[in-house]
Amino acid sequence: MACETPPAQPPPGPPPRPLLWRWRRNPLRRRTDALQAWLGLGLLFAVLVVAPVAAVLVGDAAHRHYEDTARHQALTRYETTATLTRDTPRHPEPGSDEEKNTRYPAEVRFLTREGRTRTTQAEVPPGLPAGNEVRIWVTTDGEATEPPLSREQIRSRSMGWALLAAIGVALTGAAAHALTTFALRRRNLADWATAWAETAPRWTTPT
Incomplete structure (x- = not known):
């Protein structure tokens, strides 16, 4: 009685590689690897530019708000x-x-x-x-x-809002990077499974 050949199982996905690997030209680099590297660099640059701007704008708005509040309190x-x-x-x-x-x-x-x-x-x-x-x-x-409110309280509260704005921008950038990385990884795994489904029969079919 002939033994049945067990169905081929796809191998595990490619192991994680260092970030700099995506910048080097080599036959193993996929388009998604380069895309992920450029997206990461773009998000980092955006955070470094937007975070200080957001901190200044939010801090200035908070400072004007608390100054108005202090003036109203002084009158009442x-x-x-x-x-x-x-x-x-x-x-x-x-x-x-x-x-x-x-x-x-x-x-x-x-x-x-x-x-x-x-x-x-x-x-x-x-x-x-x-x-x-x-x-x-x-x-x-x-x-x-x-x-x-004293001047010190106005200053400390305004700085607190500015810091929260900068942290919010950084967290938004980190979340965007995590989502894009997750999406690209799923695409890589799907491509890997498709390629293996086409290749496996040639490896497992008896001659």
């Missing part, structure tokens, strides 16, 4: 003296650097610009007894709030 907020209506909690580590930066919500009473007495919640240092006076920022509506 003011600093005043308020009186604590009750003791504030003591910090568990008195005298520490953490205590100096810690603030607790507390009820305070103050006079508005119109001479009316208002009570609100404000963030105050720990360990203050009732009746102590503190400086707080309030809105024209009489609610405690944060002081207007």
Whole structure:
């Protein structure tokens, strides 16, 4: 009884090669190899050009936005003296650097610009007894709030948006490179399988 010849299995795809291999002329280089190399170089160049431009544009827009916000805050907020209506909690580590930066919500009473007495919640240092006076920022509506944005805050926030814009461009370029590489690799594997399907019968057919 004759043994049946098992169907030919396609060999594994070509092993990965160093990036510079795609730049050298040789019989094994495919058109997709050169295309992938040029696409990678083009995307890298685009990221290097676009990222700084995006950072400058976004940073400038953010800086103008926060400057407008700070001007509006300066017109609608003011600093005043308020009186604590009750003791504030003591910090568990008195005298520490953490205590100096810690603030607790507390009820305070103050006079508005119109001479009316208002009570609100404000963030105050720990360990203050009732009746102590503190400086707080309030809105024209009489609610405690944060002081207007400082120049340092405007600068740091603008730089943060600029950095995010540059990172976004870089991630977009990386994603585009990954997608094109994936598509070209699938095409290479499909071409490899097609070529093997045409060649395999000549290797496996008994003479």
